[in-house]
Amino acid sequence: MKVPPQIVRLLIVTVVLVGSYFVAKSLLTPPTFGELGWYRAAALEELAQHKLTYAGKQECEVCHDDIWQMFHAGKHQTLSCEGCHGPAMRHVDDPENEHLLKPGSDQCLRCHQQNPSRPDWYTQIDPEEHLEGECIECHIPHNPTEMPEEEEASSEQ
Ligand code: HEC
Ligand code: HEC
Ligand code: HEC
Ligand code: HEC
Known part of the structure; x- marks a missing residue:
């Protein structure tokens, strides 16, 4: 069976859209994101490095x-x-x-x-x-x- 050309074009567009999503995701997701949850695992260490100002x-x-x-x-x-x-x-x-x-x-x-x-x-x-x-x-x-x-x-x- 021959695939109709409009379906082929539709498939190409779909592959390009889905593909660009994955490319963008891999480029834009910060490192360590998702290691522990929906946040950057490295953020914990960064926050812990803030100097304390209140003694209690x-x-x-x-x-x-x-x-x-x-x-x-x-x-x-x-x-x-x-x-x-x-x-x-x-x-x-x-x-x-x-x-x-x-x-x-x-x-x-x-x-x-x-x-x-x-x-x-x-x-x-x-x-x-x-x-x-x-x-x-x-x-x-x-x-x-x-x-x-x-x-x-x-x-x-
Ligand atoms: C390790 C001991 C120590 C600790 C802990 C301490 N203080 Fe002091 N504080 C002093 C000394 C000694 C002075 C007198 C400093 C001077 O006259 O040179 C002083 C002075 C002060 C003064 C007068 C203003 C000044 O800075 O000279 C205030 C107000 C004060 N302390 C509040 C606090 C508070 C609030 C805390 C708890 C968060 C605290 N202190 C913890 C030793 C301490
Ligand atoms: C000349 C002395 C004097 C000064 C200055 C003064 N007070 Fe008083 N205050 C008193 C006395 C005495 C009482 C207790 C008798 C009364 O309720 O009026 C009192 C009571 C109070 C009470 C309790 C009131 C209640 O209804 O039980 C508060 C709160 C208070 N003062 C806050 C302040 C503040 C804040 C200031 C500065 C803006 C101040 N006072 C300045 C003498 C003073
Ligand atoms: C961070 C908030 C805070 C600050 C700043 C503060 N007070 Fe108070 N004060 C309170 C609270 C809370 C109470 C206990 C509840 C009450 O009695 O109203 C109190 C109670 C009092 C009372 C006793 C009232 C009574 O029950 O008869 C007096 C008098 C008073 N304060 C005066 C002062 C004076 C004078 C200053 C400034 C040197 C001052 N306060 C600063 C929060 C504060
Ligand atoms: C309601 C506000 C208030 C709170 C809360 C408060 N202070 Fe103070 N403190 C003052 C003020 C006002 C002075 C200055 C008194 C003066 O000049 O006579 C002072 C002065 C001081 C001094 C200097 C005393 C001196 O003779 O020079 C020390 C030390 C001090 N406070 C420690 C503390 C500690 C420790 C705590 C908690 C347990 C505390 N303060 C909580 C208002 C506060």
């Missing part, structure tokens, strides 16, 4: 035991140290030379500014109506319901 809260206890104790007796105990002080990995490795941010009252309103979208249990203030002055003149940031004055009063004696 647990690291601070060893050297800042006093602040640690005070912090966990107070209402800020669930917060992360680095949330206010910034990434601390370099500081943990070399505290004498790598200094951290010592924030001021600017941090406080980030979390305590009155905002109707915050839940009721989350204590919020209206800075216009709350007592005037720097927040940390009246609140110890590591135990915010304590007032620094008491400390000063006892050290003056």
Whole structure:
């Protein structure tokens, strides 16, 4: 039986299309793709090479035991140290030379500014109506319901 010429042309077009798909696939697929799954296996190693910048809260206890104790007796105990002080990995490795941010009252309103979208249990203030002055003149940031004055009063004696 003779194959009709229009079928032959159709077959050629099909072979060219399917063939170019396989050629393109072999050229464009990155090496190591699919070794472990639908991603580049080499990406795991690349990601693992990123330098760590956050040390994690647990690291601070060893050297800042006093602040640690005070912090966990107070209402800020669930917060992360680095949330206010910034990434601390370099500081943990070399505290004498790598200094951290010592924030001021600017941090406080980030979390305590009155905002109707915050839940009721989350204590919020209206800075216009709350007592005037720097927040940390009246609140110890590591135990915010304590007032620094008491400390000063006892050290003056
Ligand atoms: C709510 C924000 C906040 C959090 C959370 C926080 N800090 Fe602080 N920290 C401050 C502020 C503000 C100061 C500066 C206080 C000042 O100048 O009187 C400070 C100062 C310090 C200092 C310097 C103390 C000094 O006398 O010079 C150390 C050390 C410190 N923090 C460690 C920690 C550790 C460790 C944690 C976690 C257990 C932590 N901080 C969590 C806000 C915070
Ligand atoms: C290996 C001990 C060590 C560890 C771990 C450590 N610190 Fe410190 N930190 C120090 C020393 C020492 C200083 C005082 C440095 C100075 O005055 O030169 C200091 C100072 C600070 C200060 C005051 C600002 C500055 O950099 O001088 C802050 C804030 C602070 N540390 C926060 C932290 C936090 C948050 C962590 C946990 C992520 C942490 N530290 C972990 C030893 C340590
Ligand atoms: C990262 C968010 C965050 C930051 C920054 C922060 N706080 Fe808080 N604060 C909290 C949470 C969470 C609580 C516990 C829930 C509560 O009591 O509202 C709390 C509790 C408090 C309380 C106790 C409220 C009560 O229950 O009577 C005071 C006071 C306070 N913070 C003051 C401050 C001051 C002053 C600063 C700045 C040095 C500050 N906070 C920074 C999250 C934050
Ligand atoms: C002059 C001292 C003073 C200053 C400055 C001050 N506070 Fe207070 N704050 C207090 C006292 C005292 C209380 C407890 C009595 C009260 O609720 O008014 C308090 C209570 C709070 C509470 C708990 C409110 C509640 O409803 O339970 C939060 C949160 C707070 N302050 C955050 C801040 C922040 C944030 C700043 C800076 C923008 C700040 N404070 C500045 C003295 C001060």
